[in-house]
Amino acid sequence: MERERIALLLRASKKFIYKTLIVIAAAGFLSFFYSKALLNLLLQKADIKIYYLSLPEVFLSSIELSIYAGLFFAIPLVIYLAWHEFHSAMGISPIQGHIFIVAAIALFYVGSLFCYSIVLPSGIKFLVDYGKVNNIMAMISMQRFVVFCAAMIFAFGLTFEVPIVLLMLGKVGLVRSKSLTKTRRFAVLFIVIGAAIITPTPDIYNMALLAVPTYLLYEIGILLMKINERRQGIR
Numbered sequence: 001m002e003r004e005r006i007a008l009l010l011r012a013s014k015k016f017i018y019k020t021l022i023v024i025a026a027a028g029f030l031s032f033f034y035s036k037a038l039l040n041l042l043l044q045k046a047d048i049k050i051y052y053l054s055l056p057e058v059f060l061s062s063i064e065l066s067i068y069a070g071l072f073f074a075i076p077l078v079i080y081l082a083w084h085e086f087h088s089a090m091g092i093s094p095i096q097g098h099i100f101i102v103a104a105i106a107l108f109y110v111g112s113l114f115c116y117s118i119v120l121p122s123g124i125k126f127l128v129d130y131g132k133v134n135n136i137m138a139m140i141s142m143q144r145f146v147v148f149c150a151a152m153i154f155a156f157g158l159t160f161e162v163p164i165v166l167l168m169l170g171k172v173g174l175v176r177s178k179s180l181t182k183t184r185r186f187a188v189l190f191i192v193i194g195a196a197i198i199t200p201t202p203d204i205y206n207m208a209l210l211a212v213p214t215y216l217l218y219e220i221g222i223l224l225m226k227i228n229e230r231r232q233g234i235r
Contacts, residue, residue, distance in 0.1 A: 012085040017049040019085075023077045028070025035062040038069055039142075042149050045116060046124045048138070050145045062141045068150040072112070075157075079104045104164045111160030111213075112153045119199070119209050120152055126203060155198045159214050166221030170228055191215050 035070065039062075043050065052058045063117065071078075083097045128138050169175040195211035 004074050009086070016081055016085040019081050020078050021075075023081070024067075024070050026070075028067045028076040030064035030070035031073065032062065035065050035069070038065060039146070042145070045121050046145070046149070047121065048124060048128060048140060048145075050142050053141045054210045057141065057143055061146050064143065065146045065150070068146070068154075072153070072157075075108055076101075076105050079108075094200035100164065100168075104161060107160040107164065107217075108157040112157035114160075114209075115153050115156035119156065120149060121205060122209075123152070123199060123206050126187070126206065127185040152198075156210065159198070159210065160217060161192075162214060162217040163224055166218070167224045167228060175225075177222050177229060180222050180225070187218055188215060191218065 052061070079101055083101055132138075166175065166180070170177065191214050192207070192211050195207045195214065199206045199210050
């Protein structure tokens, strides 16, 4: 029985990866035609000037931005494909699946918007201002700017998925709410360390912008696991 379940998960994984790559490639191709507009949106929030340091950098960075944008805009379909391919192996009902899809999409984009609107501008401002010493001026390349912004936005978007991840791990029996409750202090430590690594600045304010929401989402995830365990009769 366990072998059959593993084989089912492997087949579902192959289908999911194949379909996901096609969706991301299609979304990335379409995003390329709007790469300049997307770059302008990032620059408006960052409020800085960027430069290209080699002749092909603008073109190559536009392709890179299109790939990131393709993944970003394909998230709803990626999440739907994840449910479609894995729901039978994980024992998720259609109603639970629809709630999972909506919640996962909403949390990802809320986290991304939070980063784009608040964290990214304050983080870039801090780094640029910190560099203004002894007449040193920032000369930020387009490629590094695109990678930095994409990494930050995706990091926050994925971090906000914590409740969904915990709930899914609970449903397949890998984690129980009791164990997470007992190890809460270690979770807080890992959250703080993770926030310090992900956020671009060493100040407490920007680190707290990620650490506090992550901890709250962690607690929400434990609460959802407890509700699910009670429904399943698990103590």
